[in-house]
Amino acid sequence: MTKIDDVARLAGVSTATVSRALRGLPTVSAATRRRVLAAAEQLQYAVSPSASRLAGGRTGSVAVVVPRITRWFFGVVVEAVEDFLHEAGYDLLLHNLGGRERNRQRLLRTAALHKRVDAIMLVATPLRAAEMSALAALDLPGVTISSGTEVPGWPCVRIDDVAAARTATRHLLELGHRRIAHISGDPDDELAFSAHLDRRRGYQEALRAAGLRPDPALDVESSFDIDGGTRATEELLRRGDPPTAIFASCDEMAMGALTALREAGLRVPQDVSVIGIDDHALSGVLGLSTIAQPAAEQGRLAAKMLLDPLAGRSPEAGMSTTAAPVILPTRLVVRESTAPARAH
Amino acid sequence: MTKIDDVARLAGVSTATVSRALRGLPTVSAATRRRVLAAAEQLQYAVSPSASRLAGGRTGSVAVVVPRITRWFFGVVVEAVEDFLHEAGYDLLLHNLGGRERNRQRLLRTAALHKRVDAIMLVATPLRAAEMSALAALDLPGVTISSGTEVPGWPCVRIDDVAAARTATRHLLELGHRRIAHISGDPDDELAFSAHLDRRRGYQEALRAAGLRPDPALDVESSFDIDGGTRATEELLRRGDPPTAIFASCDEMAMGALTALREAGLRVPQDVSVIGIDDHALSGVLGLSTIAQPAAEQGRLAAKMLLDPLAGRSPEAGMSTTAAPVILPTRLVVRESTAPARAH
DNA sequence: CTGAAAGCGCTTACAG
DNA sequence: CTGAAAGCGCTTACAG
Structure with missing residues (x-):
């Protein structure tokens, strides 16, 4: 050599x-x-990177932490981030929590991050107090994506989950639906991030604005993925007097709902309308109405906000570290899974 | 510190x-x-990892190269590999080619891998001659996943693509189909990996074994993803006299086919049967028949074959570096997208 | 089983 | 604008 x-x-x-x-x-x-x-x-x-790192103190690497790389949102975010980081000459160390508690512990309780990276990106990974202080001890710059996962001093990129949920619910209300169910991820889940809570809030706000009272019987929690959507919907149907519409916290749950409804012999949208949030790559294939969110753009922007200061570039106006989160827009995409409620 | x-x-x-x-x-x-x-x-x-690396010569990192992390197979593989690597104390440097030629060049023509990792995993990334010699110059151990991407001296984990395609096609033949189309990825595509070619071969073999002659008009290439499936199917339908069944090279293309067929007013499976390869997480939701392949298992096994020698552990019997590729089994999963051909 | 010393290959004040 | 020298924080022969 x-x-x-x-x-x-x-x-x-x-x-x-x-x-x-x-x-x-x-x-x-x-x-x-x-x-x-x-x-x-x-x-x-x-x-030699090792020699350069030891002498210079910079690693040229960034850790990116996601709950599950196999889920649509995280895959798209990581793809955008990877591109941005490599373009800027940084390596990407991937940490996929995979829904396992031990993985979380390994990440923050061991030296998995210690002196290995120049910065950290946390995607939809809310921290416990102990984890937060372990992170603070690392004394690294970072950025978060998704609401409810803020870290003091780090910028945050996300959508307005409350507004997105409100729009989805209002779409159903405008179609004449009154019995509108909500299915979402379990906040006790280790991977829970409070986007759930915000989305529930938006759902409830829209109902109240329409003069309806949120019905706990129509609000079911499960895991934040396809299977969770199926299970939540099955539970919903078991409770009798099914809703005429379902607002799912994310498209993957909505897809699970489609499966459960089909199995139960209910037609979408004739018997039940379904809407999600995301605009998953397969939502078009399934004809799923949804609230589209810019996943790649959130990743790209967060990566930029992370690297600009490292490069000595001052953050652009409106992207200051201490400022409020950067909120990216969402938009309603109406497809075939939502239709007017039938008259009784 | x-x-x-x-x-x-x-x-x-x-x-x-x-x-x-x-x-x-x-x-x-x-x-x-x-x-x-x-x-x-x-x-x-x-x-301090940098100091340890410089003094010891080991980086404790592995590079994992995938074409597109957002596609089902690669997401699942990376998740399994990430788990295995971190469990063993290694970091994972992610390289997502993202269909961009410049990303390939950056990876092998620059020092993106030089002294940064102890080993390399190449997933469905076939190399050109120049890239192959750049890789050889790195003089690192490695492993590949998927056929047609072999690197001399590296073990390989994959499925039998020819057999998988044969099984899929035979399933359609057994349902009485005779006009069976094939849609697949473009081998000129920078991301092409010869799994395509093997799958086409299996398709043709099955047809011939049934006394049929493969019809070029029924064999369309596009990109190896959802959109590609849609475009290929549209092209198929433009050619007139549509097939009664479509075998797609992967589930994502099959999903694109479902979309195109629906747009064209054709019902699945009444008018056209569709089958893919993968058993994508959403294939169940879509009722898509497929040939299931063990993605996570391929990732886990490849990671193990990569790390065992690094840990001084000799590869298990049957996993020798110079031996033939390790072939994992696939299996036919019949759902609602395939049905008997109607009598004329 | 343990230690003193060299060395891994760079970058960074410092001095000019 | 450039160089000599120290130092980054470990691991590895080597010797005992």
Whole structure:
């Protein structure tokens, strides 16, 4: 392996100068820089990351923590973040909690992050007090995506979950529905993030605004995925007097609902309307009405907000670290799964 | 930050002994080890990865390269691999090619992997000659998942794509179908992996075994995703005299086919049967018949085959590096998207 | 089983 | 704009 001394010798300069030239520092004359680059090129030199990290203190890596990479939102976010990070020359260390408590513990109670990364991105990962202080002890910059997962001093990118849920529910109300159920993820779940709670709030607000009283019998919690949607809907149907519409906290739950309704012999949307939140890649295929949220854009923006300060760039106006969360817009997408309520 | 000298001083031993004790090397007396661990615990000591890497030469990291983390198969594989790697104390550097040529180049033509990882996992990423030699120059152990992406000297985990396609096609034949179309990914696509070709071969073999001649008009290529399935099916329908059944190279393409058929006013399975390969998480929701492949198991097994040698463990019997690929089983899952062909 | 010392390959003040 | 030297915090022969 060729190292920096080899390049220095060939270029006829010191290793300090090689280091500076290769990193593009301004304190190197054009001629010297040219010679160094030529020598490095000729020797196929590549800096040793370990040595550079030890000496320089920067790792050039970012940890990205997601609950489940297999779920639509997290996959899309990670894809956007990965692209942005690599474009900027950073490595991405992936941490997928996978719904396992031990994974959370491993992440924050062991040295999984200690001196391994320059910054942390937490996606929909709410922290307990002990975890929060472990994180604070790391003393790293970071950013969060999704509501209810804020970390003091870190910027946050998200949508307005309350508004999204309100819009979804209002869509059903405008179609004439009155018995509107809500299915969502279990807040006791280790992976719970309070987007659930916000979405429930939006649902209830919309009902009240229409003069309806939220009915606990029409509000079922399960896991925040396809199976959870199926189970929640089955439970809903077991309770008798089924709703004429279901607002699911996310598209994956809505998809589970579609399955359960079909199994129960109920037609969508003739018997029951269904709407979710996300605009999952398969929502179009399923004809699922939904509230679209910009997943890739949230990832890209969060990555930018994370790296700009590291690069010495000051955050853009409106993106200040201490400011309120950056809220990205959502929009109603009406497909075939929602239709007017039938007259009684 | 507390460092190894602090621990050494507190424990009353040399830094060499601290290093040995903390890494669990056998050449440390029980009593000494106990004292060192207690000191480390008391000081909240965590080793500096950069220093350890520079001095020891091991990075404790593995690069995992996938075409698109947002596609079902790759998400599931990465989840399984991530779990295995972290369990074993390794970090996972994610590289998502995202269908971009520049990302491929960045990965292998720059020093993106140079001295950053101890091993590489390539998932469905076929290499060009230049890329292959860049990879060889890295001189790292590795493993591949999926056929057609073999790297000399690296073990490979995959399914038998030819057999899977044969089973899918035979299922349609047994239902009485004769005009069976095939839709698949474009092999000129930068992300192409020859699983496509194997699957086409299995399709053609099954047709021939049934006395049928593969009809080029019934074989359409597009991109290996939902949209590609839609476009390929639209093209199929434009060609007139539509097939009575479609075998899609993967479930995501099959889902695209479902969309295109619905738009065209064709019912599934009454007018057209559809089958894919994967058993995607949403195939059940869509009632899609498919050939299930064990994605998580392929990831887990490949990770194990990668790490066992690094840990000094000899690969298990039948998992030798130079041996033939490890082939995992697939199985036919019949749902509602396939039905007997109607009599003419 | 343990320690003193060299060395891993860079970057960073400091001095000029 | 450039260089000599120290130092980043470990691990690894080597010797005992």
